[in-house]
Amino acid sequence: MSAIRSLDAAEATIRLPALAELLVDAVAHGASVNFLAGLTAAEAGAFWRTQLPGIAEGTRRLLVAEVAGRLVGCVVLTFAPQPNAPHRGEITKMLVHSAQRRRGIGRALLGAAEAAARAAGRTLLLLDTEAGSTGEALYRACGWCWVGAIPGFALRPDGTPAATSVFYKVVG
Ligand SMILES: CC(C)(COP(=O)(O)OP(=O)(O)OC[C@H]1O[C@@H](n2cnc3c(N)ncnc32)[C@H](O)[C@@H]1OP(=O)(O)O)[C@@H](O)C(=O)NCCC(=O)NCCS
Numbered sequence: 001m002s003a004i005r006s007l008d009a010a011e012a013t014i015r016l017p018a019l020a021e022l023l024v025d026a027v028a029h030g031a032s033v034n035f036l037a038g039l040t041a042a043e044a045g046a047f048w049r050t051q052l053p054g055i056a057e058g059t060r061r062l063l064v065a066e067v068a069g070r071l072v073g074c075v076v077l078t079f080a081p082q083p084n085a086p087h088r089g090e091i092t093k094m095l096v097h098s099a100q101r102r103r104g105i106g107r108a109l110l111g112a113a114e115a116a117a118r119a120a121g122r123t124l125l126l127l128d129t130e131a132g133s134t135g136e137a138l139y140r141a142c143g144w145c146w147v148g149a150i151p152g153f154a155l156r157p158d159g160t161p162a163a164t165s166v167f168y169k170v171v172g
Pocket of ligand 1: 026031032033092093094095096097100101102103104105106107108128129130133134135136137138139141
């Protein structure tokens with residue numbers, strides 16, 4: 001059974017190595033999450049450090065899933081900064097460790113992120129993911145609306161171009 005909770009910047013800093021491990025694992029297993037194959041723990045840690053100021057300022061939330069205290073999943077919710085978008089948010093880095101998938105952890109994390117967005121008045125959420133990926137299957141299963149796909153939008157970890165699907169969900 002996994003527990004979902006929000007990490008503040010101080011705790012996220014402490015859990016940085018585990019967050020980095022999660023990202024490295026995802027890329028090593030072919031997930032298209034902004035990075036190419038060979039991502040190192042140091043590079044992944046550097047990415048997570050870029051998320052810390054937003055978490056500290058409250059413009060970003062980091063939710064994690066733990067099993068017996070071990071970090072096995074995460075998702076980032078970022079509030080749109082534009083003055084005309086106080087109702088909008090974006091979901092990124094929706095990751096579940098490869099050894100823990102298909103146990104409902106992704107669905108639970110996404111549901112918690114949606115609830116956190118709703119509680120913050122962010123009622124329109126957006127995200128993108130590789131077309132045909134496990135992420136796409138999760139978002140469809142969780143009632144997200146498919147907007148369309150952009151051909152060749154990003155490279156897979158192995159360097160081949162792939163289409164990206166854009167989704168939204170009204171959570172208010
Ligand atoms: C996408 C991801 C987070 C899903 O996490 P998960 O814990 O395995 O997802 P869940 O077990 O909660 O799955 C919920 C539903 O999503 C769908 N789903 C999830 N993974 C799937 C897969 N590999 N194939 C088909 N359907 C899938 C199913 O409908 C599933 O319900 P079911 O198991 O009852 O059939 C995980 O596969 C992952 O980390 N992938 C790599 C990173 C990534 O691509 N993230 C998205 C990029 S933004």
